[in-house]
Amino acid sequence: MAENAIPNDGQPTPYDVHTRESDGEYEGVGHTGAAGFEAPGDVNSPWNEDLPEGEHDELQDGMLPRDLPKRTTFYDPVAERQMTQTDAKLFYQRSKAEGRSASGAWALPTPLGSPMIASGSRPATEYGADSLVLDPDGNLPETQTPWKSHPEMPAQPPEHNATSEPLSKTKAYAFPATTQTQPGLASDGTEARGFLDAQAAHLANAGLLGSSLFDTEPHITSELSSISKNIQRILDLRHKYISLSNQGPNDNPRDGPDWEIYPPPPDPAWKEGRAGYAGSSGLASGQGAHPSYGSLASLGKNEAKRSTRKRKPGQDIGEDFDMEDLLPLPGDDGMTFEMDESGVYQVFESKESEEPAIKVPTIRDFYMDLDEILTTSSDGPTKSFAFRRLQYLEGKFNLYVLLNDYQETADSKKVPHRDFYNVRKVDTHVHHSACMNQKHLLRFIKSKMKKFPNEVVLYRDGKHLTLAEVFASINLTAYDLSIDTLDMHAHTDSFHRFDKFNLKYNPVGESRLRTIFLKTDNFIHGRYLAEITKEVISDLESSKYQMVEWRVSIYGKTIDEWDKLAAWVVDNKLFSHNVRWLIQIPRLYDVYKASGLMDTYEQIVRNVFQPLFEVTKDPSSHPKLHIFLQRVIGFDSVDDESKVERRLFKKYPVPKVWDTKQNPPYSYWIYYLYSNMTSLNYWRKKRGFNTLVLRPHCGEAGDSEHLAVAALTCHSISHGLLLRKVPLLQYIFYLDQIGIAMSPLSNNALFLAYDRNPFHQYFKRGLNVSLSSDDPLQFAFTKEPLIEEYAVAAQIYKLGSVDMCELAKNSVQQSGYELSIKKKWLGPNCDLPGKQGNTMVNTNVPDRRVEFRLHTLLEERDVLRRYAMHDPSQASSGTAAPSNTVAPEYNGSSARPANVSTDLSPGSKGQQQQPSIVESPQALHPALGPA
């Protein structure tokens, strides 16, 4: 209120000065608000309660004069308005009007087409001046420069919209920038080239194609070159391990077009796809060739049965599943398997074969490769390099957001129907036995106590106990039970106490209640857990947009665990469109050893993998397991990572001689999961069965070596907190876009305070992160734990709806859902990079954001590649062009300087080169730390 005391006697005040400056900026905008302020400038105080003329028009229904925004030294309502809904609304209306303008009735005369077209038309990464384009009239001079800088791009005729073919809405939303982004596309109309052209245009814009890259001291260049080679070497190692184990993007038969999902996904989402779906299932079950639209008689027997067995999402969970539909199962294929001396199952093409069908890296290979990664990641200059690149990526994103924030908001407002709540989100990391919230579990326990107190639920010490007796033995009645007595929240007392956290799985601190209610393998065969699981599934299906990947345990204690687990899932019909499973292997060898359950580590390997090889060889030998495995994505590995791992051995013994009471280290556990899974996947892929991936808990605490192990062998990880301490590995995770399912709320309770969580930093840097709830039972307060996770992150980190939708999109892409389902959720091309793969009506992520991410990544990879290919001996001086970076086939025809690598951009021209606006040479040549 101090401002009111300023005398308004016509003397210039700081306010007036500001007014004039800011009026100048908005000259020509023609905004009534601005004009209204200008006129009374000296006569009426701007703080005067009397409204200037123009303002009266702005008063909307029910708005009080005092609510009308006024301009102060620090606040300009006009500028503010340009950044908020009013314009976005205008924007939306315009975009709709443009749709109509094709028919001629609503054509709007605008100088450059409309501002929407003009702004959306340039690559997202060419972000300079984008915000200025948003001026409603589109007549700022800045808007035109980018056009002129592309000589081959024809000036856009104003009547473009009236004369062009009517665009279908979908098409327009999917590719709002199609017609003008890429010159090549506009001139010859081939979509295939568009992507490459865009890349080239971008690289040119970023100044990377200039000679600046190697324009530095030779010794620095050669040092950068050797760093890049080391990084490239790690990436090559990773690619070798991933492709060998069939964990790559195109390796899983489940992602093929013929893969049948049974029970099929619910109908509404699949309306258009019905014919295609029925066709593929017809093929899969070996029935007639035209099953889709024919009469019932032409449907196969199974087809007919299945089509009658439909259910509504959220109701009658499992009623659409009948094992009969899937019989008969395939038989033995004649291949064999055998565990070798070092504890790895090997597969052989036939009984006579002596050589394994696939050569799995030995444990020695593994540790040597791991050592190489660890050596590189602790090298000083390499660390500095990675650190600076990551900082650069973060800064680049900040700049991008600064300049595109408004445009992104406008883009997403143009999308009809879709918002954050109805984009698909996958909870990429949830433990099944903690998948319900506490209130839910409490309600369930109470209702069981009320309705079935005399049910026998436990056999202990030679006695059968009923539920009532169990509660009597712990001095509790149904009335006593509350969230507080249940005591399963882990908010306050579990920080850095993973041991205490594990105890939180016991309701009321009683392990027998955990056995009764939260175990699949107990006296009642996991019936209670199945019932509550169905209730959770029902909630998920009703929410429609939330999916989960539940972790269930296989301990490796006995050989029949897999069959029991599969029977639990199949017999209880726990099949849902919203649920897929991962198998978590707790690293508990030391516990079993101490209790005398086993002698050597080899028994764990055998118990975990033998049934899987048996069922792959002959599915009819474990029918339920075969069916269950179709919904299993892969392996997780869980336990307290912060436990000390003492290195007892210089060379680790193989499993059959690992008989000490010491638990093997993380790397050893992962190696045996990886190596056996590699053999298994080879076989499963060959038979057309779905393959499995490795997605362990990693980097939650403990040694950063765990992350190196994951970078070498794993599809993706959960947590990854410690990447913040290992810049090189973080950079590797970025370059290869390794998925990280993060759970800041869980970390907040266990290992790292929320405000220190690196999640937001990773996100800004462009790492492939998603949000997940980990243990809703212990951490969540609401009915929708995943939304709670997003909500808290949005509040703390101030995420916008575009950010949240991008995270949701990441989560779907990271998840192990079948490609056909991902296509339904994200759009038909979701496996393509950049905006080609982005269907905005489905993802609600603006194309410009997707393009920014892609181009940044490509650019980063390109910088590395070209440094790695740089041969200092051939560069006589810093500015000399290393000729070996040129792809030979373009050498003669390219108009670019010789050191410009063109393999990304066959169709582009030299004129596209522009001065760098983003990347200064300094950014590319970080001064190296003290080496």
Ligand SMILES: [Zn+2]
């Ligand atoms: Zn977890």
